[in-house]
Amino acid sequence: MSKKRGLSAEEKRTKMLEIFHNSKDFFQLKELEKIAPKEKGITMQSVKEVVQSLVDDHLVDSEKIGTSIYFWSFPSKVKNAKKRKLNDMQNELAECTKKLKKTEEAIASESVGREATEERTEILKLLEEMTKKEEALKKELQKYRDSDPEYIAQLKNEIEDLKTAANRWTENIYILKSYMKNTFQCENEVIDQMFNIPPDLDYIE
Structure with a gap:
């Protein structure tokens, strides 16, 4: 003899609602825990959970009166x-x-002029080929950039600017060393050691 199948969660909810609707009465939880197993086959341990799920779904009302909670x-x-x-x-x-x-209206609007015609397909294919060719040419051009007169001229200008800036800071260091020597009577070697100034510091030609 096969074992009797237990009630599903939804079946328990339906049967619990039948208790309320058939009686049209108010119940405390302990009353439902006695009625539900006898009349609807709902185990006493699951009564509280079933009632709470119905309350959460606004299918059952609850109200605390004094120290007791009533459901209906x-x-x-x-x-x-x-x-x-x-x-x-x-x-x-x-x-x-x-x-x-x-x-749908936006798609229809954006699709105007983009119909999958043979001409459009060919144009898209040509565009893809030209884009790939452009990328290949850019890579090839990069190889010869070191020989580009404009690029070399730009590098020379940048080098001159850097040389000027370096010599300006070198001049500032010499001025500062001269001031310290005259003010504090310090030797060159002492000043160089204090400020980590290289002994071979000189202007860039």
């Missing part, structure tokens, strides 16, 4: 909940339909 649900409660859910789904469907229509 009338058939109209479920009807109103389903009606509210239906309205929400209809509104969501209308919004999705509106977005879909807007997207």
Whole structure:
């Protein structure tokens, strides 16, 4: 003899609602834990969980009166909940339909002049080939850049600017060393050692 299958979560919810709707009465949790196993085959251990899930879904109302919590649900409660859910789904469907229509219109607008004609296909293919050729030429050109007169002239200008800047700082260091020698009576070697100045510091020709 096969073992009797237990109730699914949804079956427990349905049967629990039947207790409320058939009686149209108010219950405490301990009362439901006695009624549900006898009348609907819902195990006492799962009554609290089932009732709470119905409360969370607004299918069962609850109210604390004094130290006790009462639960109740009338058939109209479920009807109103389903009606509210239906309205929400209809509104969501209308919004999705509106977005879909807007997207279709945008696609249609952007597709004008981009029809998959043979001429357009050839142009796109040619464009791809030319782009690849351009990249190859850029790489080839880079190899000969060191021999480019304009590039060499640019490097020379940059080198001259750097040389001028280096000599300017060298001049500043000499001025500072001269000031320290005259003010503090320091020797060149001492100043060089204090400020990590190379002994062979000189202007760049």
